[in-house]
Amino acid sequence: MKRFLLPLGLFGLLVVVLAVGIQRAPEKSVIRSALLGKPAPQFVLPVLGREGVFDSSSLRGRWYLLNVWGTWCAECRAEHEMLLEIRRSGVVPVVGLNWKDQDAAATDWLQELGDPYEVVALDREGRTAIDWGVYGAPETFLVDPMGTVIHKHVGPLNPEIWQRDFLSRLPAPRPAGAS
């Protein structure tokens, strides 16, 4: 009987390891961004709906979200209401990065669903997305006034994620009246 104790113990240990692995699988499948704590990649891209280009260095000095989306991305539709909510709250501006999309389709999408973006930069060839280490839309980055990437979320935003992962990292809103 005693000789079975060791194998049985090892088997038990294996079961525990695998059980923990399976339970944590959903978060493990999300790959940690290599950009966290690093300077946000710079870009100069054409803008949706108007002439000229958008230079990301103009974002220096304030917090912003960079939301990577495309009209071909079903999950992006799922988070659109949340983005509109963020826009209404005025907590932080949302910069859209329209990834490998048709300009006309993107315009239609925003007309139909509402426009949560301060500006939409057009990454028609997908080069800026590569600089940001994007691998699947939607992805949302939080960048601080120094231009450092603070957080990245892969997948659609929802109120719970917004509260837990973004609002908690943003500075508390200043009380009314303070400068």
Added chain:
Amino acid sequence: MTGVLRGISRLLCAALAVLLVSGPAHAVDPIELADPALQERYRALSHELRCMQCQNQSIADSPVGLAGDLRREVRELLVAGKTDAEVRSFMQERYGDFILFRPAFTARTAWLWAAPVVLLALGLFVAVRVIRKRASVVDEDDVVPGEEGASR
């Protein structure tokens, strides 16, 4: 007659071999670089980089859009005269160690590289112990050969 048959079957075999070797590769990535040396480095590198969307394929094997974009990036970096190491670190800076099928040996990846060696050593240790134990049991039997006969 047999000569003709043999010829035909050889031809079929050759055609099959060509199909097996070249079919899938060209379906995914039809682009070849003009310089054969660069093409070879491009081929090797694109097999070393993970497709982030399909994770168990390299970017050379994957038909998804991002893999195509990453291959374009590799081609352009090579043509611009970057070394293999520079291409790897370009990808690693953006996508992390995960994009490399063979990540560099660092403090973060040490356990990854060490694990097979440690497990092998552990297995050998256990195997040697078990074999020694068995051998000593047999030795005891040899010392008292009469017992075996008596117990039968």
